[in-house]
Amino acid sequence: MTDAQPWQLRTEFARRLSVMYGTEVPAYTTLVDISHEVNRDLLDKDPERAQRLGGIDRVTAERHGAIRVGTPEELRQVGQVFAALGMHPVGFYDLREAAASAVPVVSTAFRPIDEDELARNPFRVFTSVLTPSDRRFFDADLQHRLEGFLARRRLFPPELITLAERAEHDGGLARADAERFLDLAVRAFELSSAPVDRAWYAELERVSSVAADIGGVASTHINHLTPRVLDIDELYERMARLGVTMIDDIQGPPRWEGPDVLLRQTSFRALAEPRRFREADGSVAEGALRVRFGEVEARGIALTPQGRALYDELVDEVDRRRRGTGRGRADVAVEVWSERLPRSEHALAREGLAYFTYSAAADRPASPAPPPESLSDLVDQGWVRAEPIVYEDFLPRSAAGIFQSNLTGDGAKDTTQRAAALDARWMSGVLDRTLHDPYDLYARQRERSLETVRGELAAPRAGSRP
Ligand code: OOG
Ligand code: NI
Secondary structure (H helix, E strand, C coil): CCCEEEHHHHHHHHHHHHHHHHHHHHHHHHHHHHHHHHHHHHHHCCCHHHHHCCCCHHHHHHHEEEEEEEECCHHHHHHHHCCCCCEEEEEEHHHHCCCCCCEEEEEEEEEEHHHHHHCCCCCEEEEEEECCCCCCCHHEEEHHHHHHHHHHHCCHHHHHHHHHHHHHHHHHHHHEEEEEEEHHHHHHCCCCCCCCHHHHHHHHHHHHHHHEEECCCCCCCCCCCEEEECCCHHHHHHHHHHCCCCCCCCCCCCCCCCCCCCEEEEEECCCCCEEEECCCCCCCEEEEEEEEEEEEEEECCCCCHHHHHHHHHHHHHHHHHHCCCCCCCHHHHHHHHHHHHHCCCHHHCCCCCEEEEEEEECCCCCCCCCCCCCCHHHHHHHEEEEEECCCCCCHHHCCCCCCCCCCCCCCCCCCCHHHHHHHHHHHHHHHHHCCCCCHHHHHHHHHHHHHHHHHHHHHCCCCCCC
C-alpha cells in the first residue's frame, strides 16, 4: 500500500530540507521571508503579472537546491533517491568549460518533468559530480589518492537506497516507510560534524575549493537552497537595506521593458561555520569553513534553440561592447536587449524564439468561416490564447558565476592538458537512466497543447448551431 506518492514525498522532502537548512544557515530564512514579502506585494499590486508564470502557491513553495558528489556510483545513488521523489535528470552542464576558475565538475538537474507534477511541486536539485580524471586539474598521483578516498566513504546508507528503489518501483511508500525514507534522505544532506583532515583538505583546495568541498570530507551536504521571487531587483534592494551583501550582479538577463526570459539569479556568501579539523599529529582543533551560501532566483519564459542561440549571442555582444569601457554589465545589457530582442510575448512566439502552450479561446469568433490556418493568425484574431512556458532549468554561465563567487581562491587549471571526455552520454550511462533534453520536454508540452486546440477548433461548439 502506498500512502505517500512521489509528489507527496517530494513536497515533504523539500519542506524538511528547508527547515533543516534554515536552522543551519539562518540567513536563508531571512531570504525566504523577504522573497515572500516581495511576492505578496506584487500579487497585491499586479495580480496578472504575478501569476503569469505559475500560480502563487507553486511559486511560494518553489525551491531549488544544489549538491556535489564525488564518484559515478554516488551520482547513480543520487539518481535513485530522486527517482523516489519523481525527479528525473534533465540537461548536461559542463562547468569545467563555463567557469574561468578551476571548477572540475559536470552537472545535471533532477526535477519533475510533467506539467501536473511541476504544478504540484517543482522542486529541483542541481547536482554536480567531480572529475578526478581531468588532467587539467588533477595529476595521476592526486587522481589516484582522491579516488581512493572517495571509494572508502559512503554518502547514503543502504537502507535509504532500498527504500528509494521500493518507492520508485511501487509508485510511493507506506506511511512508516515514507517517514523513515524522508528522515534518512534529509540527514544525508546535513552538514557533518566529523573532523576534517586539515592537510588533505588544504591539498585539494590548492587545486580547487570545489574539489576540497567535495573530496576533502567524508560526507556531502546541501550547499544552498533557493527560493523563487517575482521581482528580483526589488528583492536585491530590500536585502541590501537589511545589510546583507549580495554579489555585485544579478546573473542572467538584465532588467528591461520586455518579457522576462530564462533565469535571473543572485547570491550571497553565507558566514563561515565552525568545523573541527584533524591535525597532522592526530589532535582535533576547532576551525571554520565557509562552504555554503544563499541564492534567490526569478524565472522567465523558456526559449527555443533559436531563442537560446540569440540569447547566447546577446551575452557575447554585451561582453564585446563593455570591453575597455568600464561600463556596468546591466547598463550595456539593457541597450543590447532593447536593440535585438522582441519586446512582447507575442513577437517572441511569432519569431519562434520562446515556448508557449495554446488553448482555444472561450470567446473565439463565432463566424461561420473556418478559422485561419497559421498559429499567429489564430492568436491575432482571437481564436487561440498563448500562455508562456516557464523555464525550469539552469544556465551554465550563471551556475559558473555562482560557483565562482563562493570559491576561496581561483585554484589551478593546466590548460595545456587535455580535457577528460565527459558528456551527456557519459552521464546517462553513469545514472543508468534517460538524461532528458530540456528542449524536447518544452517542445512536447507545446505540441500536446496544439493537438488539443486542433481538436477543439474542428469540433462543433457547444451551444452553437450547425
Ligand atoms: C551549484 C551552482 C549552480 C545554480 O543555481 O545555477 C546553481 C553549486 O554551487 O554546487 O545552483
Ligand atoms: Ni543555485
